[in-house]
Amino acid sequence: MRNFVQKTAKLTFLIAALFAFVASDQDARFQTLGHKVMCICGCNQVLLECNHVGCTYSDRMRGELASYVDRGDSDDLTLQAFVQKYGPTVLIAPTTTGFNRVAWVMPYLVLVLGLTTVVLIVRTWRTRPQVIAAGGGGRAGDAELEHYREQARKDTEV
Amino acid sequence: MSQIGSFALLLALVLSAYSFLAGLVALTRKGAGAERLGETARRAGIATFAMVFLAALVLVIAAFQDDFSIAYIFHHSNRDLPGAYKFATLWSGQEGSLLFWSLLLATYGLVLRLRYKTDSRLFAHASVIIAAVQVFFLLLLNFAAHPFAVMQGTLPQDGNGLNPLLQYPEMVIHPPMLYLGYVGFTVPFAFALAALIMRYPGEKWIQITRRWSMVTWGFLTCGVFLGAHWAYSVLGWGGYWGWDPVENASLMPWLTGTAFLHSVMMQEKRGMLKTWNMWLIFATFLLSIFGTFLTRSGVVSSVHAFAQSSIGDWFVGFLAVTFAVCLFFYVKNRSHLRSEHKLESLISRESSFLFNNLLLLVACFTVLWGTLFPVLSEWVQGNKVTVGPPFFNRVNVPVALLLLLLTAVGPLLAWRKTSIESLRRNFLWPALGAIAVGAVLIVVGIRPWKDITYLYSLMTIMLSALVGFTVISEFVRGGRVIKGHTGQSLFASMVQLAHRNTRRYGGYIVHFGVIVIMIGFAGAAFNQDKEQEMGYGDKMSLGAYTLVCRSYTQEDKPNYSSEWAIIDVFKGGKQIETLYPERRFYKASQQMATMVANRSTFKEDLYLVYEGLNQDTGRPILKVHLNPLVMWIWVGVWIMIAGTVVALIPNAVAVRVTAPARIQAAPVGAGD
DSSP: HHHHHHHHHHOOOOOOOHHHHHHOOOOOOOHHHHBBBBOOOOOOOBBOOEEEEEEEHHHHHHHHHHHHOOOOOOHHHHHHHHHHHHHHGGGSSSSSTHHHHHHHHHHHHHHHHHHHHHHHHHHHHHHHHOEEEETTBBOOHHHHHHHHHHHHHHHOOO | HHHHHHHHHHHHHHOOOHHHHHHHHHOOOSSSHHHHHHHHHHHHHHHHHHHHHHHHHHHHHHTTOTTBHHHHHHOOOOTTTHHHHHHHHGGGGGGEEEHHHHEEEEHHHHHHHHHGGGSSHHHHHHHHHHEEEEEEHHHHHTTTSOOOBBBOOSSSSSSSOOOGGGGGGGGGEEEEHHHHHHHHHHHHHHHHHHHHHHTTOHHHHHHHHHHHHHHHHHHHHHHHHHHHHIIIIOOOOSSOOOHHHHHHHHHHHHHHHHHHHHHHHHHHHSSOOHHHHHHHHHHHHHHHHHHHHHHHSSSSSSOOOOOTTHHHHHHHHHHHHHHHHHHHHOOOOHHHHHHHOOOOOOHHHHHHHHHHHHHHHHHHHHHHHHHHHHHHHHHHHOOOOOOOOHHHHHHHHHHHHHHHHHOOOOOSSSOOHHHHHHHHHHHHHHHHHHHHHHHHHHTTTTTTTTHHHHHHHHHHHHHHHHHHHHHHHHHHHHHHHHHHHHHOOOHHHHHHHHHHHHHHHHHHHHHHHHHHHHHHHEEEEEEEEEEEOOOOOOOOEEETEEHHHHEEEEEOOEEEEEEEEEEEEETTTTTEEEEEOOOEEEEETTTEEEEOOOEESEEEEEEEEEEEEEETTEEEEEEEEEEEEHHHHHHHHHHHHHHHHHHHSOOOSSSOOOOOOOESSSTTTTTO
């Protein structure tokens, strides 16, 4: 009898834990997906951040999102359902498919190209020749040049 | 009243056109006649200010007199509008804000024209360029967006009122600050173009415009952050930056302007990056105009853009002409912009400036790209897409982190070349300090491996600490040297140190402000919020706080009626404050607006929004946000402003700078 009670208690605990886990998972998914969709009332805000009480769009859209999540639809399917109904502008950021990929790639591409260019420029500058005019025009010797460098270093230190 | 304003605007256009044309002719001729003509052009420029000022004054008086015969006053004011907002009517709508822009430009032009003796030829060129820009804005005001257009038919008894979102104290100072920044960049732009046209020798134009650039940048910084504070306090969504196109429009010239303030030092000290600096200031000016175009053309949708109108075409034309003029003179006179020095090492102050500029421009490009991608997408795919905060955050945060790293390393690098040993010596303790900060944060509960936002947040705080420690070590090291010589206290020595080279140490203070702001941004990763119906006596808990609804009340005022909740805030079982989140109904415009109640501390903001009644249950809804570290952002801005002011103070002792050695003949391809 005692064994049965213990087993029943364990089973009850497991079921309760499972329900709690599923509920918290659904809540987390609702929050995540609700931040991937815009409210389309014109406020330009994230669906779950639209703070217009009585906004017919956001209330309805939240309801739809909750029903998709409760039904167990995948994230992709849920977002696709919103796109079907409200158009592509309902998604808060460009997708990573087709031409929209360009939106994501371009900033990183520019960064990499920029870094490469700067490194190349620095290397080119380091190796390019230079003629120094000293007073009337004679070329400064190495010792004199080093003297000027040292002077400049001192001047730029406080 | 409207006739006076219209006449003043028309006369201002004639005067500015004369100032431009006569100034242009005077610059192309020589002799006493040309000088006299140039002087008349200068005086016409000064008189333009008087006329634009008169027009703006007339519009403000019309607002205070409730002169609804003027369409602009009818659309943006009403009888019961408080006085401060009646004054703000001047920049609250399309036409008025363009008049305000023109007024600020005329004011900058006035100061420039009164100081012409500094270098009369350079100032005459700059004056002509400013007159050309003024002509554009006055053409707009006279023919496309007339602020004195009169109402047709029966005169209305009352106006439509000011947009409720704009009825907030910061709206009285945010737009002027922003516009002072936008318009102010016209001055360094004018000097840069003038120097290029004249093949002006040396770096004097940069020295002349240094203060202009810094003051302008300071105004733009204030304007951008006042806008963020306004959004935080008024829009009621719990955030301060939504990457809205209009916000982006203000950020872009700020980023290029910041890059210019850094790279210009390379030209002053080393005679390098002349072409780069020229184009940076051109880009900053063009982006200021482009931002105005974005706000007013309706090309992108925004929560706070002006109404869609046809003036976008005017801006496109102006941008195209300005770019063409810049390009023409650059191609014509580019040989004048050759570098005087070569770069000696990758580990040097020069290369740190190069990388700093690259990152700032990549950030600017990203913002521009994200803002315009919906337009591009519509053009290519036939449908618009939304580019919202996740995009901007994802691509800009890594760039910002790299910038923070450079902010820490850059000041430790010497000009020309830095030895690894010197870098290690200067960098070791700040780096160890930053690692210690990171370890402490992990111990107190930040788990960077759980979420990328936590990782970014941790890295931001660690890098900010690194910058902070390097700034402090720079002050302490310099202060100790002075202390050794003078025997005064370390603090007094550091003050004296800053006074000896205000630009350098003012810059460090600005950097310190930046890191305080970045720490504030890092707090956003830990934001929490909760929404709940709150009847009398209902409780809600969030974080360490418990909120208890004491009551709801209403009030009727001439301009609006309002209802607000009275919420007692408890922490640790003890009442610490009572907050009053409010909703207002503005009678003239028939619109609702929220007034957020915020309990702000260095640790976190408890931010309450009264959202009104649930239509189904009839019960009031309260949304509560717990936003950590937000106050750091506003404190950081004050530090940045303080740093800018310090940098503007003349040095106590002139800092000796060796004249850069001149290059006789630079080889082909030796540009910047």
